[in-house]
Amino acid sequence: MCTCILLGSGTKLRGAQTSIYLASSPDVEGVSGKYFGDCKEEELLPKAMDDLVARKLWDISEVMVGLLK
Structure with missing residues (x-):
């Protein structure tokens, strides 16, 4: 059973709801290496x-942040 509740649209809490769910729900205890939304x-593309x-x-990121030229 998903214990995720909508915390309001467009709020910081709404944006954090999946992280809160993953940190607090026994439904995903021990789950690792998966993508949640x-x-x-x-499923990942x-x-x-x-x-x-x-x-x-x-490689592109290294150049963009100035680690490589």
């Missing part, structure tokens, strides 16, 4: 699991 587990895409994002 709106208090439920969601294949692109999110692509090692080449991840490497490219990492």
